Amino acid sequence: MEKIQLLEFFKIINGETWLVEDERDNMKLYYRVKEVLSSKKSPFQHVNIIDSYDFGRCLVLDGVMQTTELDGYIYNEMISHIPVVTHQNPKKVLIIGGGDCGVANELSKYKELESVDMVEIDKVVVDECVDKLTMISGNAPNDERINFLFEDGIKFVKDKEKCYDVAIVDSSDPVGPAEVLFSEEFYVDLKKSLKDDGIMVCQSQSPIFHKEVLKRTRDILKKHFPIVRTYKAVVPSYPGGMWSFTLASFKYDPLNANLERLVKNTKYINKDIFKSCFSLPNFMKEYLDIE
Amino acid sequence: MEKIQLLEFFKIINGETWLVEDERDNMKLYYRVKEVLSSKKSPFQHVNIIDSYDFGRCLVLDGVMQTTELDGYIYNEMISHIPVVTHQNPKKVLIIGGGDCGVANELSKYKELESVDMVEIDKVVVDECVDKLTMISGNAPNDERINFLFEDGIKFVKDKEKCYDVAIVDSSDPVGPAEVLFSEEFYVDLKKSLKDDGIMVCQSQSPIFHKEVLKRTRDILKKHFPIVRTYKAVVPSYPGGMWSFTLASFKYDPLNANLERLVKNTKYINKDIFKSCFSLPNFMKEYLDIE
Structure with a gap:
């Protein structure tokens, strides 16, 4: 060896x-x-x-x-199932990033999806995870609906118009190459890539250690979408344990989602978790100006 | 200096x-x-x-x-407000441990309580936290309803019968001196110290890293109480972030609590958090045998 x-x-x-x-x-x-x-x-x-x-x-x-094998499914389930179930008739999904293929694997559980474009800049990450992190990448490499596109997500969305029902931004931390994935310019391009009843979701960092990232992300999205919802999950291997996601939508509100559409083969999310993840603690409501 | x-x-x-x-x-x-x-x-x-x-x-x-100053209130609020609000008419409360005085401080927010016996073995911890951790110990040292008893909690409960409406076990990890606070013998003594409609709650460790502690605690309590509920919170400074608490009750069920009794001056808990903390992820339901 x-x-x-x-x-x-x-x-x-x-x-x-x-x-x-x-x-x-x-x-x-x-x-x-x-x-x-x-x-x-x-x-x-x-x-x-x-x-x-x-x-x-x-x-x-x-x-x-x-x-990680221990808890990667928590993040991947929460960023995938919430928007796909909130949208009442999703067919085309875009993933920006998501090189570990965990999000693609969660999406592959939904028979009603027709295609998933996964735009990841680093092919080495995908190859390694498909080869050695099969507990996370799962069925993604075998699902023919998933198109692996090894490109820069920022450039990819620039010329897309009304293509997607759901867009999922599975970025790393907003330092270095991923920083632009937290910029207003990128969110505006992403918005343009969505159909008229589209939904986007992004991870918006730790509500404890990166309050300013969460708040800025939420404020930008509120300028551009009528419905914006922040939700939370616990990701034990991330600093601070609590993690935030922010969903922005033209039409569908996750608080009124039809939870019968949620698939059963999950390890973290279920109907109760779907409903309760939008309950935010007082300290978050305060800095996010939520009543 | x-x-x-x-x-x-x-x-x-x-x-x-x-x-x-x-x-x-x-x-x-x-x-x-x-x-x-x-x-x-x-x-x-x-x-x-x-x-x-x-x-x-x-x-x-x-x-x-x-x-910690950053997140101590999360743990202290979750272990205190849930049982006190679940009980419809709490007057006498027992704290086992709780040397940082954070639980006593949360309890002091409830005007309807008549007395709180705080049984902490280590007076040095209390003195230090009252002196230098005032953001956690808060009002506890000034509240005359709180009796500071520097004794061994295990021995203290042995001869108590039907004294308390609510008992809160705020222990450290089940290694060394705190290990007996996770034993069946202690829970049986504690049960005996409760009135006929009493409630007890304990921290039951990380649902990720200490599954066996949580499961054993829950199984023991189910042998002795008709109503047992496990709930969760995020405590960023604890390993794994997610933390579990287990409540056991003769009569009152937290799922039917009158949330109007919840005080407003909290940083984490609110009515939505109270309701949603009992929603458990699939992986926990599985090893706890919850439908």
Whole structure:
């Protein structure tokens, strides 16, 4: 077997390998690693698949945990099922990002969808996750309705008009390449790519540690859509545990969704979770100016 | 000013002080510290109050974060308001543990309570939190209805019969001294201390990392109480973010609570959160055998 060269974000302590996340100013996280399964340098980033003790297999980009076997399904289910069930007749879906293929895998559970365009800039991430993170990528690579497009999502949406029923922005953190995915210009282009009754959703970061990102995202979307709903989920492997998503819609309101359309083969979401994820704590309502 | 001797769980890295939590096998957490405000050795443990960058002021026991300015109110509100509002006429409340006084502070918001017995084994923790963690201990030290009893909670409940309307077990993790607070014997004693329409609640650990603790706690309580409800909250500074609580009751069901009794001066809980915290994800329902 080829010996894998460990990058600087792995440390050996007493003969054990640890992944060290220390890009934050005020917190460092050490994860004990069973095995570094692969290490690739793509044109965009370092791509590692590791097997960890607490979180199982994980995708690590430039030394930062992105999605894990333990809890990746929570994020992927919450960003996928909510908009697809809210829309009453979705046929065409767009995913921006989503390289781990977890969102595509959730969408593949909906028979009524005709096509899913998944626009991910980094083919190496997709190839690695399809090969080694099958518990997350699941059925996505076998579903012929899913079109894998290895392109820049920002450029991709620029010339699309009224193409999609649902658009899902599954971005990484708003630093470096993903920063523009949080810009007003991008949301305006994305809005234009939606049909007249379309819905878009994005992850809007931690309601605790990134209040300003959530608030700005919500404020921008409120300028452009009549219905905007922020919802929450717990993602244990993300700092702060609580995570936010913001949905924007021309016509359909998730608070009135027909929950009979929600598929049953999920690990986190169910009808009660769908309804209750829109209940926000007082401290969030306060800074988001929600009554 | 007296120079504080740093214990072994503090590390100096490039001139900065970090609190290192490395008692877990598979994960280490480093928190950047602005200042170690105090360091006391009680008969039971090392008690530190620190000021941290991300979490504000924190209580640290034997090197492990217990409660923080950033999110301590979430845990304290969820373990206090749910049982007190569920009970339709609470007068006498028992707290086991709760040394940071956060639970006592939440209870002090209810005018209808006549007395709160707070049984905490470690007086040093209470003194330190009343002195330096006032954003958590709040009004508790000034509320004459609260009786601070520095005793062993296990022994305290042994001879109590039908004394309390509500009992709240605010324990630390089930290792070392707090382990017995998760035993069937203790829950049976606690049950005996409740009036005929009494309610008890305990924190039942992470639904992700300590499934077996939650399941065992729930199973024990189901043997002894007709109504048992598990609920969830997000506590960002706890590993895994999601936290569970289990409520056991002779008569009152939180699903039918009169939410008009919920006080307004809270930062996390509100009527929607009260109702929605009982919605559990599929993976929890599965291992807890909930339909």
